Amino acid sequence: DEEIEPLSPDVPPGEKRIEISRAMQTLKAYEGNQIVFETQVSTGIPDPDIPPKGRNTPPGKWRVYSKMPTKHMGNVDLTGAPDVYTLPGVPWTMFFHELHTGVAMHGAYWHDNYGVPMSHGCVNIKPDEAKWLFRWTTPVWPPQDWRWWERTGYGTVVIVT
Known part of the structure; x- marks a missing residue:
């Protein structure tokens, strides 16, 4: 399907990287040393009352390891805690931190x-911009094969500072 075909497939995967600045709330996508995409994002909310580091987006060098066009997300538990949320159909999801x-x-x-920091640790992006990143990052989603709801693999580098 043309709508989710990979972007810049001719660029070697090792030349692509994403840099996220928590201080500036920005995301930049690079091909080599050239910025090819830049946007404002919302990272995790630093909260010193929640150990060990609140809901801050974790700093470090990671790789996209799993991609899904849509994902049901939440932290529903049976305790009825005031922090419970559920979000159906979160679009263009690209997991990049340690597994699970x-x-x-x-x-x-x-x-x-x-x-502005808004999340529980994820990097929130405008949906149309998240779609661009989904198409640009690796592992590549196989548009001709919708049997696979998830693509896993050694993907695009993500650096969070």
């Missing part, structure tokens, strides 16, 4: 407050 931590870059349809 749930930290991802994705579209955010529930707010329009980019440039």
Whole structure:
């Protein structure tokens, strides 16, 4: 499907990287040393009352390891805690932190407050911009094969500072 065909497939995967600045609330995509995409994002909310580091987006060098066109997200538990949330159909999800931590870059349809920390650790991006990143990052989503709801693999470098 043309709508999700990879962008810049001729660029070697090792030449692509994403840099996210928590201080500036920005995301920049590079091909080599050239910025090919830049936008405002909303990273995690630093909260000293929640150990060990609140909901801050974790700093470090990671790789996209899993991509899904849509993902149901939330932290629903049975305790009825005031912090419970559920978000169906989160678009253009790209997990990049350690396996099973749930930290991802994705579209955010529930707010329009980019440039301000808003999340529980993920990187919120405008949905149309998240779609661009989804198409640009590796692992490549196989548009001809919708049987796979998730693509995993050694993907695009993500550096969070």
